[in-house]
Amino acid sequence: MGFLLPDAGYQDALRLDLALTEVKPVFTLPLLFNSSDLVKAGEFGNPDITADGNRAVTVKVRRGDTLDRIFRRENLDPGQLVAVMALAPARDGLRILRPGDELYVRHDGATLLEISRKLDTFHTLNITRVGDAFEARVATLEYQTRTARATGDIRSSLFEAAARAGVSDSTIMKLAAIFASQIDFVLDLRDGDRFAVVFEEMWHDGDKLDEGDVLAAEFVSQGKTYRAVRYQAADGRVSYYTPEGRSLRKAFVRAPLAFTRVSSDFNPRRMHPILNKMRGHTGVDYAAPSGTPVRAPGDGRVTFAGRKGGYGNAIILEHGNGVTTLYGHLSRFAQATAVGRRVQQGDVIGYVGATGLATGPHLHYEYRVNGKYMNPRTVKLPEGSTAIDARERPRFVQAVAPLLERLDAGHSMLADGKAPATASDQTT
Template sequence: MIKLLPTKHLLLISGISALLAIVLIALPDEETIDNNLISLEANFEVIDQSQLMLQDLQKLTPKSSTIPLTTFSPNNTNSTYDIPAPDALVKKSSPATFKEQSVEVKSGDSLSKLLANEGISAQDIYKVSLADKKQKTLLQMRPGQTINFTTNEASGELTQLTLILNRLDSVTFERNDDKFNRTEASRTPEVVQAYKEAEINNSLFVDGLRSGIDQPLLIELANIFGWDIDFALDIRKGDSLSMLYEEKYLDGEKIGHGNIIAAQFINNGRTYQAIRYQTEKGANYYTPDGLAMRKAFIRTPVDFTRISSKFNPNRLHPIFKTSRPHRGVDYAAASGTPVKAAGDGKISFAGKQNGYGNVVIIDHGKGYQTLYAHLKGFSKGTKRGARVQQGNIIAYVGQTGWATGPHLHYEFRINGTHKNPVTVKLPNDDPMPKNDLKNYLPYAKQVVATLSNSHSPSFAQKLASLKE
């Protein structure tokens, strides 16, 4: 007799049978598997890291030094990860920073001393000096000048140095790899025409300065008219002067003056005019008619304090107390004061001569001759046969020979005849070439008109009274 299984066992067997049936139905056969393979294709591109742009690296750089852990999800197929850029690459790509500094040159300073105090290496100082080896501008720095320089903050290297010579000129040394290149720069100031006038009641310099005329301009004015006017002896109260000249401006600020364009001087009732003009021989001053203001001779060949003895054919000699002609002028001056050649010429005598003591005689040609006596000594090169130019120092004031005090005895001779050096009419210098004169005359007329239109009413009235 067959023994029946319990009900629980029958239910368990039925469930297992049903599960196996489901599994057999759900599993595909081998052919189906082969026909449902998924094809994947990946393309890889090799990228050169050096071609990466900095901004691309920065996009990949994590915002914090720690990467948060995230739960991996099989379905999260779009996850991305940041890759940090190497520190060395970021540092190398950063722009360099520079530091600009400035120092003033003081007495006793040198380039090496100034730059070494500012932390510049000896190698960089040497390289800059090497670029200036020929010109030696850096060796000739003067107190008050300024040095501007720039350094690389990261490396400390000197990259640029500029020496400011003055308001207009500078020299710059700029680094190029391992050496420096030298360049010069000059700024051009704005030149403006200006006008000044003055009336003399004391002296040229006192009244000129009081009228706002700079001292260098007054010195230039005295040089222009110095062949016609002795500013130590000829000046009279009420004399007047006027001038057109150049003023220089930089960035709206006056930095100095240029040349005197034209000038006029009223001396003891006589009027003198001078106009500056450039020729092939250089710039000189001429009268409105084209005659040179420069004369063949200087009126006074020494800076003196007073005339101790005038030209006098019947003078009483101070030592012998007899009537002896004084054929020259005695200019009292301190012993050792330089004596200048009155004009171009050739020394015909240099030595001792009776009561004149040490003497120099110069032949100027065309019958002109000058003599200088009682000299302390001769300058280097002063000897017979030597050629001299107007203004050259030939000797020094002394008291040799028959002299009661230090002074220069000066004689002026024309064809052997003694003339009064103070009043003799001096010959003009070489005339202006004809080709230049043709262009000069209309220019001079225009300049004279500009000068006249600039006169004050009182100055114009004084000129008008002299013409009456």
């Protein structure tokens, strides 16, 4: 839909969490024991043995693992893989394995009986032996959808404010993507800025599983209020609009990657950090972890993708009306990036790196108009905003009214500048 919704890999790069290694105590057998003290197959307390005497184990995927390697490590007959991978759900669900993924495997000696993998919060792939063959199905977890509202105020960072408000990183990233064409979340945030967001939550048996779409949102940045509502048109297309019905999808967003810092600004008389001589800096450098996805800020066509001198791995997009953009020091290119190919706003075109003349991982981003270098942070961006069609307007007004009413619950606190509540209130 044109919104820069960052994928899961990017969020992992942003928030580096320290994981404590699980330390298992060493147990010794008592000096005096009976044979009845030893756990038998199928008895409670031995999770590796099922009630029917088969072995069940949760396998954590290691770096470089393949299914064939896992089968051999678990002493399974690798010849069974042919039958397993002949099933379409198995091909889709097991083709790509990443370090840390978990597989549940049940077997009788070298014979595979069952293999399962959780695909996401709501879907699990189950492959079971039936006679001499295998069957595969994807089980879907039933859940209830609730609507939640949360408010927060910025004290140190948007993520910190979201955490205090009980909002997940994924939801706050969606909120930032919705307002990306209006607010530069890298540079424009200030202490005291505030937000309110209405979003979906998925629940199962009293447990919150996940957060879904943002339905309505408000962000007060430096005293200016921005509002958005989600609307699905009669033809099925989903987008975000102002309450008055103007699309928030602009032809361009300000930055091609989100939530980082500017390590070097546009400066025609900058001292080059490597060459140690005066050389104009014709773009903006965004410091970010290596591998962070770089997304097209607007629709365009790839005119260059390859090695380009001090830029290292670089991409040039042509957007029409004399506008071109350049992306330098990339670690690698996205698979879909090829010269002549068209890209849409939000498509991943490459990944942050430190190739070429670079002191560390960052993206060098240039914006040119008819060949002239412009400051990407301040250049007037193409608008491209459209309004709801007049024939669609009555339906739009009716659909967004309850969302705005939900968003406005307690709205006076935001308007008056009072500290908003930090806990989300939920309704079914």
